[in-house]
Amino acid sequence: MITYPSLEKGTTIGVTAPSSGLSDELHPLLNQAMERMEKEGYKVVCGKTPWTQHKAKSADAKVRAAEFNDMMKGQDIDIIIPPWGGELLIEMLPFVDYSIKKPKWILGYSDISVLLLAITLTTGMATAHGTNLIDLRGEETDAITAMWETVLSVPEGDSVLQHSSRKYQEKWDHENPSSHVYHLTEKTEWKTVSGQNEQIKGRLLGGCIDVIRHLVGTPFGHVEGFKKEHIPGEPLIWYLENCELNTADLRRSLVQMKLAGWFDGCSGILFGRSAANEPVGGYTVEDVYQDLAKELQIPIIYDIDCGHMPPQVTLINGAWAEVEVSGGKGTVLQHFKP
Known part of the structure; x- marks a missing residue:
């Protein structure tokens, strides 16, 4: 619960x-x-x-x-x-x-x-x-x-729907502050590894992968125990955003999470936009996503409104979510299900 x-x-x-x-x-x-x-x-x-x-x-x-x-x-x-x-x-x-x-x-x-x-x-x-x-x-x-x-x-028990943004901020411009802090100039497009429309359902968990990866193996990162005690039998949707990792470090982090069982029973993964993801030896972030999707056999949605390239939707750890992507646009319907 x-x-x-x-x-x-x-x-x-x-x-x-x-x-x-x-x-x-x-x-x-x-x-x-x-x-x-x-x-x-x-x-x-x-x-x-x-x-x-x-x-x-x-x-x-x-x-x-x-x-x-x-x-x-x-x-x-x-x-x-x-x-x-x-x-x-x-x-x-x-x-x-x-x-x-x-x-x-x-x-x-x-x-x-x-x-x-x-x-x-x-x-x-x-x-x-x-x-x-x-x-x-x-x-x-x-x-x-x-x-x-x-x-x-x-x-508790009710739902809330959020839509993808129309535009996002590519980089900070502190020298020219705007009325709402951000400078939203670039067209938003939510993408899928499959190239097709996708819909995934499950309980949300996630955060900035640079730092939450360090919970693996600690008393504060017991995902399996959380699932058994609080959401038995329900799938997870992980949302992850990358602040500073290059693609090799991102890949290593995802493999570590996979080996630790964090992706067991996962119905899909959402990745936020990132100004990082520097390719290593020609290995791009799209390659990372494709490798993970192939290994886990689940949908992967990326460039969503989450993380250090604002704006971002408000995602609730523990909430039941239905995430849809169609034609580059996305919705997140969250149910505050006990």
Whole structure:
């Protein structure tokens, strides 16, 4: 059984940095984001860790975990949205309190996906892979990103439909900020290895492959135990996005996940757009996808709205999903099924 938190407009957002915080010169970005959330009707409580950054992390692992645990326990916090990702969130996992008394949404991506996946696998509580707080600082929010509120407000037992974007951002242009942060200039096209329309169904799990691969073989990456306890007999849909890996490293990571049994009972895999995927010796990312599809004998959909080339749909770890691709367009229907 999966437990789903619930979001109501006007509730309190807790801001903590389980991975990277912000150096002094970037503090205005955090202030802008919190002010924007307050203008949208939310209350905001910010911890100490978002304001500090030293040696690739916001603070010591125990300090980060303690602040996160306090926000999860605090009655005055309803949802936790870190400012952004980073590099070393995995350090704090042993110090996280997994005895969740009140389910709360945790929303983010990149290195935050380590925490999201670990919590869902360990507790059966749904977590939300989507925008981070800093990217909500604009005067406007694009339609795809803005769906985070709609998705997280869905009651248990109900469903929510999201569509692929019309355009995506190829690269960041911080020198020329837009009203909604992103510069959406390139035409979006969801693709399939088969070259045909595809439909897949299953329970969603995933995140940034650069970092969640390191959960393999740890107490926080017990996929088989999660399946037996929380979703017995149901297939998985993995969604993965690549931040920095070349194609050989991506392939090694996928093979490791396969050998660890993470893809057992998988009905399909979704890959997000990526500015990485540098070919090695002529081995392209399309080759990687084709090899994996052949080995697993499942559909693979790629270049979806997920990850470091925004915008991205909000994907719920643990939710039952029906994903369809037709003519380069995609839909994700998520059921908040216990």
